[in-house]
Amino acid sequence: AAPHPGAVRRARCGPGKRPVGRGAALPPGPDLRHFLREAAAGKPRPEPEPQPEPGSAPGTGKVYLETYGCQMNVNDTEIAWAILQKSGYARTKELAEVSTLAALADGFFCRLGREKAEQTIWNRLQHLRALKAQQQKAGRPLRIGLLGCMAERLKEEILHREKLVDIVAGPDAYRDLPRLLAVAESGQRAANVLLSLDETYADILPVQTSAGGTTAFVSIMRGCDNMCSYCIVPFTRGRERSRPIASILQEVRMLSEQGVKEVTLLGQNVNSFRDMSEVQFQSAAAPVLSRGFRTVYKAKPGGLRFAHLLDQVSRIDPEMRIRFTSPHPKDFPDELSVLQLIQERHNICKQLHLPAQSGSTRVLEAMRRGYTREAYLELVRHVREAIPGVSLSSDFIAGFCGETEEDHQQTVSLLRAVRYNMGFLFAYSMRQKTRAYHRLQDDVPADVKKRRLEELIAVFREEAAKANEAMVGQSQLVLVEGPSKRSASELCGRNDGNIKVIFPDTELGDAASCGAAVRARPGDYVLVQVTAASSQTLKGVLLARTTLSRATAAR
Numbered sequence: 177a178a179p180h181p182g183a184v185r186r187a188r189c190g191p192g193k194r195p196v197g198r199g200a201a202l203p204p205g206p207d208l209r210h211f212l213r214e215a216a217a218g219k220p221r222p223e224p225e226p227q228p229e230p231g232s233a234p235g236t237g238k239v240y241l242e243t244y245g246c247q248m249n250v251n252d253t254e255i256a257w258a259i260l261q262k263s264g265y266a267r268t269k270e271l272a273e274v275s276t277l278a279a280l281a282d283g284f285f286c287r288l289g290r291e292k293a294e295q296t297i298w299n300r301l302q303h304l305r306a307l308k309a310q311q312q313k314a315g316r317p318l319r320i321g322l323l324g325c326m327a328e329r330l331k332e333e334i335l336h337r338e339k340l341v342d343i344v345a346g347p348d349a350y351r352d353l354p355r356l357l358a359v360a361e362s363g364q365r366a367a368n369v370l371l372s373l374d375e376t377y378a379d380i381l382p383v384q385t386s387a388g389g390t391t392a393f394v395s396i397m398r399g400c401d402n403m404c405s406y407c408i409v410p411f412t413r414g415r416e417r418s419r420p421i422a423s424i425l426q427e428v429r430m431l432s433e434q435g436v437k438e439v440t441l442l443g444q445n446v447n448s449f450r451d452m453s454e455v456q457f458q459s460a461a462a463p464v465l466s467r468g469f470r471t472v473y474k475a476k477p478g479g480l481r482f483a484h485l486l487d488q489v490s491r492i493d494p495e496m497r498i499r500f501t502s503p504h505p506k507d508f509p510d511e512l513s514v515l516q517l518i519q520e521r522h523n524i525c526k527q528l529h530l531p532a533q534s535g536s537t538r539v540l541e542a543m544r545r546g547y548t549r550e551a552y553l554e555l556v557r558h559v560r561e562a563i564p565g566v567s568l569s570s571d572f573i574a575g576f577c578g579e580t581e582e583d584h585q586q587t588v589s590l591l592r593a594v595r596y597n598m599g600f601l602f603a604y605s606m607r608q609k610t611r612a613y614h615r616l617q618d619d620v621p622a623d624v625k626k627r628r629l630e631e632l633i634a635v636f637r638e639e640a641a642k643a644n645e646a647m648v649g650q651s652q653l654v655l656v657e658g659p660s661k662r663s664a665s666e667l668c669g670r671n672d673g674n675i676k677v678i679f680p681d682t683e684l685g686d687a688a689s690c691g692a693a694v695r696a697r698p699g700d701y702v703l704v705q706v707t708a709a710s711s712q713t714l715k716g717v718l719l720a721r722t723t724l725s726r727a728t729a730a731r
Contacts, residue, residue: 237357238266238275239265239267239274239275240267240268240270240274242300244296244297245324245326247440247442247501248395248413251393251395252347252350254382254383254384255380256323259354259380260357263354265357275319301340301341304320304340319343319357320342321343321345321357323353325408325409325413327345327369328346328369328412329411329608342360342365343357343360343367344365346369346371346412347412347413348370348371348372349369350377351375352368356368375398376398376419376423377395378420378423379423381427382395382427389436390437390657390658390698391657392439393439396442396443396485397416398413398444399444400415400444401445401448401473402471402472402544402546403472403473403611405543405544405610405612405615406573406612408609408610421451421453421485425492429492432496437495437496437701439489439498439499440501441485441499442500443502445502445503446501446503447503447504447507448476448482449482450480451479452479454480457480458478460478460481461477462475462478465506466508466551468547468551469506469546470506470547471506472544472546482507482514483513486498490517490524494522495725497525497655497724503530504531505547506545515558516562518562522725522728526563526567526673527568527569527672527673528559528563528567529568529569529571530552530555531570532570534583535583535587535591536579537586539583540552542577543576549590552590553594556568566673567597568594569597569600569674571600571601572601572636573602573603573604574587574603574628574629575604575620576604577604577616577617577620578619579604579628588632588635592639595639595642596636597675598640599640601632601636603626603628604620604625637711641710644675644710644711650705650706651704651719652677652704652705652716653724653727654669654704656697656700656702657670657698659681660678666678666680677713677714678713678714678715679717681695681696682718683695684696684719684720694721696721701721701724702721703718705719
């Protein structure tokens with residue numbers, strides 16, 4: 177498509193307009209205010225009719241979708257597929273009959289580098305070279321598309337590297353996929369990687385890619401404003417913007433009706449959520465940060481905040497567990513609103529992800545995390561005081577720019593001091609566009625990064641094993657997810673703290689039917705007595721099938 181003369185890369189869009197192509201706009205969609213009123217009243221969520229560009233026909237091909245990288249990409253796949261399905265495309269699981277293959281991938285998630293996902297994509301493209309040539313000879317041209325963060329970040333390289341990719345679409349351009357596909361069908365390559373200041377896909381009902389699943393992720397916001405020096409998310413997913421609460425509640429209600437038993441509210445920085453769609457809340461005061469925490473941006477007044485969203489979501493279905501990820505430590509204010517909700521509501525999991533990244537104040541300053549080691553430890557104390565028995569997880573980066581051996585040992589000591597139940601630890605991998613790339617030196621040798629990472633992993637596992645061993649002998653409420661990957665005679669699920677639990681697939685009593693023998697199925701809540709523990713999993717024996725409400729009442 178020819179560039180629009182008035183195109184602005186980060187243009188602000190009004191209702192019904194989105195930046196697509198190089199400045200072109202899709203025809204206006206449904207009025208968002210009307211949609212929010214209907215959703216708030218509990219009416220079915222409307223879906224916009226596809227609006228193809230003049231002269232283009234609705235899609236008739238078959239689409240094959242692959243997803244790599246972070247959980248946000250799984251959610252994006254569901255959004256992209258909803259848009260393509262409305263435009264007449266069919267989905268297939270057979271590569272041999274596909275006309276369009278789209279891979280959704282990121283090279284960087286909010287916490288740290290995902291270099292492996294990015295390399296996997298390049299390798300996958302090489303594998304598809306033969307299939308594309310074969311399809312071309314058979315008169316069935318195969319169009320390959322790359323969507324998501326990696327597409328936005330590496331557009332030029334993707335389009336010109338061996339010229340295998342026909343379509344490139346960034347995270348804010350999924351509405352434009354039908355037009356991009358039409359352009360590709362004409363033999364041209366098409367790209368749209370424009371970032372939007374207001375796109376949240378609030379009027380798109382994601383199509384769940386795992387039908388019949390017991391768990392689901394619901395995106396509540398997009399982008400990030402924190403500008404941590406190692407992170408490329410603000411440059412690949414844009415500035416932070418929150419989805420209207422009414423549309424989130426409508427999606428959670430739909431998932432409840434489908435039998436989903438656990439929903440995770442998803443975003444790069446969920447506890448800075450701020451819904452500005454309701455006029456009467458736009459003058460609300462900005463939250464005050466806890467002592468020892470700061471931001472790189474001015475406090476943002478107005479809007480409905482995360483505590484309000486969490487309250488409303490938890491009321492939809494008392495038998496549906498609610499989780500959220502990822503929060504930022506700075507956005508847990510001194511007042512206990514979110515923490516109180518977690519403690520009081522039986523269906524909000526007593527589990528928090530508190531990404532520390534480092535145990536050294538000096539390194540945290542270089543990372544622009546907005547807190548010191550001491551402030552982080554005070555937050556951990558505050559959380560454990562408010563939510564007794566809470567399960568904690570965290571992220572850590574080994575070998576960040578300028579990290580000394582003393583800095584590393586401070587991270588080791590933080591791992592021991594907090595004793596996390598789960599952890600995500602990676603060696604630092606510098607990314608272009610980030611502040612670290614422009615301002616800092618990636619000066620820790622690769623072998624030192626590797627050694628420090630191995631030390632962090634060893635200490636984490638040692639401490640997590642101790643934390644998990646404290647549960648041996650206890651009864652844990654587990655949501656059954658399905659068969660264990662290692663044994664067909666065992667089932668697996670997760671407890672309230674999000675720790676994997678393995679147990680035999682045997683007959684058990686049902687608390688609701690006077691002990692009648694039944695077998696646990698995915699989506700059931702069961703009581704498991706823990707008999708063994710490691711740093712990663714719990715093992716136990718089945719006691720009974722129950723419900724979330726009954727198990728809570730019996731405590």
